[in-house]
Amino acid sequence: MSQNRVAITGMGIMSSIGNSVEENLHALLNNKKGIAPIVNIETRHKNEIKVGEILQTNEELSKMLNLPEEHNYSRTALLGCIAAKQAVKQANIRDIEAFKTGLISSTSVGGMDLTEKHFQNYNAESRRLINSHHAVDSTEKIAELLGITDFTSTTSTACSSAANAIMLGARLIKSGQLDRVIVGGTDGLAKFTINGFKTLMILSDTDCTPFDANRKGLNLGEAAAYLVLESDAVVKQENKTVLGYLAGYGNANDAFHQTASSENGEGAFLAMTKALKIAEIKPEDVNYINAHGTATPNNDLSEGKAMKRIYGDFVPDFSSTKAFTGHTLAAAGAIEAVYSVLALQNNVMFPNLNFKTAIPELDLIPVTKVTKKSLNYVLSNSFGFGGNCSTLIFSKN
Amino acid sequence: MKPCYINSAVSISAQDTLNDSSFLENTISFEGKLAKAIHPNYKKFISPIASRRMATAVKMGVAAAKKALELAELEIPDAIITGTGIGCIEDSEKFLNTILDNDEQFLTPTSFIQSTHNTVGAQIALTLNCKGYNVTYVQGAASFESAVIDAQLMFHENVANTILVGGTDELGKFLINDIILAEAAEEQPILTPFGEGAHFFTLSSLKQNNSFCVLKGLKIFNKATTETIQTKVEAFLKENHLIPEDIDAIILGKNGDAFDILYQSLQDSIFKDTPQLHYKHLCGEFFTASAFGFWAATIIIKQQYIPDALKLNSIDKSSYKNVLLYNQLKGQQHSFTLLSSC
Numbered sequence: 201m202s203q204n205r206v207a208i209t210g211m212g213i214m215s216s217i218g219n220s221v222e223e224n225l226h227a228l229l230n231n232k233k234g235i236a237p238i239v240n241i242e243t244r245h246k247n248e249i250k251v252g253e254i255l256q257t258n259e260e261l262s263k264m265l266n267l268p269e270e271h272n273y274s275r276t277a278l279l280g281c282i283a284a285k286q287a288v289k290q291a292n293i294r295d296i297e298a299f300k301t302g303l304i305s306s307t308s309v310g311g312m313d314l315t316e317k318h319f320q321n322y323n324a325e326s327r328r329l330i331n332s333h334h335a336v337d338s339t340e341k342i343a344e345l346l347g348i349t350d351f352t353s354t355t356s357t358a359c360s361s362a363a364n365a366i367m368l369g370a371r372l373i374k375s376g377q378l379d380r381v382i383v384g385g386t387d388g389l390a391k392f393t394i395n396g397f398k399t400l401m402i403l404s405d406t407d408c409t410p411f412d413a414n415r416k417g418l419n420l421g422e423a424a425a426y427l428v429l430e431s432d433a434v435v436k437q438e439n440k441t442v443l444g445y446l447a448g449y450g451n452a453n454d455a456f457h458q459t460a461s462s463e464n465g466e467g468a469f470l471a472m473t474k475a476l477k478i479a480e481i482k483p484e485d486v487n488y489i490n491a492h493g494t495a496t497p498n499n500d501l502s503e504g505k506a507m508k509r510i511y512g513d514f515v516p517d518f519s520s521t522k523a524f525t526g527h528t529l530a531a532a533g534a535i536e537a538v539y540s541v542l543a544l545q546n547n548v549m550f551p552n553l554n555f556k557t558a559i560p561e562l563d564l565i566p567v568t569k570v571t572k573k574s575l576n577y578v579l580s581n582s583f584g585f586g587g588n589c590s591t592l593i594f595s596k597n
Numbered sequence: 598m599k600p601c602y603i604n605s606a607v608s609i610s611a612q613d614t615l616n617d618s619s620f621l622e623n624t625i626s627f628e629g630k631l632a633k634a635i636h637p638n639y640k641k642f643i644s645p646i647a648s649r650r651m652a653t654a655v656k657m658g659v660a661a662a663k664k665a666l667e668l669a670e671l672e673i674p675d676a677i678i679t680g681t682g683i684g685c686i687e688d689s690e691k692f693l694n695t696i697l698d699n700d701e702q703f704l705t706p707t708s709f710i711q712s713t714h715n716t717v718g719a720q721i722a723l724t725l726n727c728k729g730y731n732v733t734y735v736q737g738a739a740s741f742e743s744a745v746i747d748a749q750l751m752f753h754e755n756v757a758n759t760i761l762v763g764g765t766d767e768l769g770k771f772l773i774n775d776i777i778l779a780e781a782a783e784e785q786p787i788l789t790p791f792g793e794g795a796h797f798f799t800l801s802s803l804k805q806n807n808s809f810c811v812l813k814g815l816k817i818f819n820k821a822t823t824e825t826i827q828t829k830v831e832a833f834l835k836e837n838h839l840i841p842e843d844i845d846a847i848i849l850g851k852n853g854d855a856f857d858i859l860y861q862s863l864q865d866s867i868f869k870d871t872p873q874l875h876y877k878h879l880c881g882e883f884f885t886a887s888a889f890g891f892w893a894a895t896i897i898i899k900q901q902y903i904p905d906a907l908k909l910n911s912i913d914k915s916s917y918k919n920v921l922l923y924n925q926l927k928g929q930q931h932s933f934t935l936l937s938s939c
Contacts, residue, residue, distance in 0.1 A: 244701045303819075307735075308713060312689075319693055320771055327779040333772065334682060334884075335714060336737035340819070340929060349820035352930075353743040356684070356714035356735040364732050371750055375598075392689075395696050396709035453677070453722040453731040459710050470728060585710070586719025588731055 212286025252421025252526025275388025421526025448479025465506025493520020682884020764885030788853025792881015
């Protein structure tokens with residue numbers, strides 16, 4: 201066992217399947233998906249798409265944080281603050297500055313939901329809201345809420361953003377730069393992203409069907425999730441309950457196309473290979489893969505090929521949870537990190553909903569029912585535009 | 598942390614920093630609120646077909662990155678780590694305008710595809726066919742520094758020998774006007790113009806023949822006040838086995854706003870007898886403007902010379918061995934960077 205393990209001692213999550221870790225677990229164990237027609241955003245595409253939306257309005261979320269009426273929190277910041285607060289609470293942190301504590305968040309869309317409202321129409325309100333546009337804004341607000349004044353950073357690598365935030369946090373703990381770090385990501389739904397994915401013609405008008413031969417595309421979602429990572433020393437000193445460990449991580453670039461994944465899943469293959477090496481385990485030690493599995497024709501084929509390059513005909517049990525939550529972009533790596541830890545804690549694999557027929561080129565069948573199994577290592581993939589591929593490996597011990 | 602050797606430094610900025618071989622001798626001053634970058638002939642770096650689709654930041658970033666690799670005689674780095682504060686705002690604005698003007702109809706994907714913050718890092722990877730580690734940081738004024746810290750960490754972990762790091766920001770065309778209006782309404786607003794630029798550096802874990810400078814330490818933190826900043830800088834120097842008197846020049850991210858008191862408190866105390874420098878009057882204020890300061894520091898160490906345009910006081914030193922940078926924006930996203938001769 202290597203020195204300086206990275207323990208996970210707290211988790212918080214807001215997603216379309218629940219406003220807490222418990223609610224998310226309950227939904228995952230009971231096939232309760234969060235995909236439905238859009239409610240909170242006025243868009244002309246509302247009858248053509250289904251999304252994983254958090255039903256609380258911004259006003260309701262603001263109340264959960266006791267914010268004054270005239271605030272400048274984007275939806276991304278609101279969701280991020282609530283989820284990060286839950287994580288710190290579960291980790292039972294009373295004095296955040298008692299140890300060298302950092303925050304690494306991530307977002308893709310940032311405060312675009314606010315910018316959409318005042319763009320090219322400067323007025324008194326835009327003066328208040330304008331700086332909420334920037335990607336750093338939600339991170340600053342979370343840091344303020346948690347009282348973090350030390351190392352604070354933000355990653356943005358599209359749909360693999362949170363995985364990279366988690367990875368940096370783990371590396372800073374391993375190298376002794378930080379004792380404790382809150383890591384994760386947040387992205388609220390915005391017209392900008394809905395229309396963006398719509399123009400790429402990769403949005404499904406039905407519930408998405410990851411790894412299915414007849415998959416039509418993804419459902420967008422919104423979410424935020426944070427994990428508290430702590431060093432072995434802090435865990436020992438504070439006698440902390442450990443939920444799981446972050447054992448491995450890998451990052452590579454597909455260097456193939458700005459938005460499409462390469463046919464042989466090169467970036468995904470490299471990211472998984474690196475993560476296995478850092479975790480110092482053999483591929484077959486992985487008991488369950490929480491796949492990126494967006495349900496786009498391109499991703500699932502490419503990711504499946506990458507898994508087959510590593511495992512041949514013996515791909516471990518795998519599933520994509522995106523049919524529950526939708527693709528939550530920058531937050532995806534963080535919510536799926538939470539799900540991976542929940543899988544380890546409960547020795548359970550979550551179903552890949554809506555699957556019927558295997559992709560002929562792959563002949564891979566995901567886990568389609570809630571399945572109990574002793575789990576020691578769970579691997580989670582996150583891939584993004586720009587060829588940014590990241591893999592995290594979580595372990596029980 | 599292991600030292601990081603710097604083998605090339607490239608700046609595309611509102612000054613002619615890419616083409617002019619003199620070091621900030623012929624500087625331009627700005628009348629208005631914008632300090633737009635002086636663009637190179639991009640044909641030298643990017644094919645015209647690819648260039649046509651690229652927004653300003655992507656072009657600047659790819660060109661600066663390629664030039665940095667060329668100067669360091671490096672074909673493919675082990676990792677590409679970039680920072681940007683505002684991201685690809687030109688394409689974001691283009692896409693947003695079409696959504697708003699046409700009520701979400703008649704949209705094409707190109708500007709959306711290129712609007713994500715990681716576009717510059719991704720396009721560099723694609724251009725070089727570099728499959729290594731690739732991350733983009735978006736921590737406001739500490740975006741570039743976040744990227745450099747990641748590189749430092751990779752050397753510490755022995756997982757890379759050479760890394761390309763850089764910072765890129767573009768002005769865009771619309772949001773910047775509102776940012777200027779909002780800033781002007783502040784009691785003590787930013788007085789330098791708003792700028793843009795791309796700064797790229799190749800770093801190595803081992804000293805090479807072409808290494809001309811070494812990064813000894815870098816710290817980012819989110820909050821500080823005039824009461825705490827002096828203690829923080831002293832602690833940072835101590836971690837690097839230095840005292841304030843060892844610093845041969847301090848480069849400050851002054852922009853004229855109310856938060857300049859943070860810099861002033863250091864100028865008036867521990868660094869009052871140190872050569873004091875500023876640079877944002879030359880490159881403008883933008884989230885990765887501190888990379889212009891970083892670039893200037895590496896050239897000062899290389900050439901052992903401080904151009905007048907950078908000087909805030911008239912103190913000179915016989916040699917410039919240790920240069921410290923301090924930057925922050927609106928009292929947040931602070932960074933200390935220590936560069937030394939090697």
